[in-house]
Amino acid sequence: xxxxxxxxxxxxxxxxxxxxxxxxxxxxxxxxxxxxxxxxxxxxxxxxxxxxxxxxxxxxxxxxxxxxxxxxxxxxxxxxxxxxxxxxxxxxxxxxxxxxxxxxxxxxxxxxxxxxxxxxxxxxxxxxxxxxxxxxxx
Numbered sequence: 001x002x003x004x005x006x007x008x009x010x011x012x013x014x015x016x017x018x019x020x021x022x023x024x025x026x027x028x029x030x031x032x033x034x035x036x037x038x039x040x041x042x043x044x045x046x047x048x049x050x051x052x053x054x055x056x057x058x059x060x061x062x063x064x065x066x067x068x069x070x071x072x073x074x075x076x077x078x079x080x081x082x083x084x085x086x087x088x089x090x091x092x093x094x095x096x097x098x099x100x101x102x103x104x105x106x107x108x109x110x111x112x113x114x115x116x117x118x119x120x121x122x123x124x125x126x127x128x129x130x131x132x133x134x135x136x137x138x
Contacts, residue, residue: 002057002128007048008041015044015127017056046127055129062123069113074106 005019019040048054058066081102085095117123 001060001063002055004053004055005040005042007050007052007054010048010050013045013047015046015048015054017042017044017054017127019056042125044125044127046130048127048130049132051133053131053133054127056125057128058125059122066114066123069110069117073110073113074103077102077106077109 003019005017007015008018009016019042042056044054044056046054046056078099079102081099082095085098090098
């Protein structure tokens with residue numbers, strides 16, 4: 001998946017790239033309601049200057065794995081907490097607390113795994129094209 005954004009900040013080979021929301025997101029109107037930011041900021045690796053437009057690619061093979069990690073792991077632990085509380089015959093309040101604990105642990109696990117995976121080049125988004133600020137993209 002390739003997205004185009006502009007370089008907002010640079011530190012060595014780490015670039016902060018700002019992306020506008022894709023057209024597919026327009027239907028939810030979450031940006032207009034203030035639920036999500038109108039622009040995304042992502043740290044990527046590559047060579048460009050502040051103000052340049054860049055194409056950034058997330059390795060295709062890792063996109064699905066990253067989605068599963070971020071969404072499915074916390075959800076699975078939430079459901080495990082719910083099933084465990086219900087199966088043990090615990091009260092609704094304790095079952096809810098157990099479920100929320102599972103969600104928190106799943107989120108923490110996903111964050112920890114992400115921190116370890118992002119140092120691997122195969123998991124990092126990277127700049128594939130640079131359009132210097134004095135030129136326009138076709």
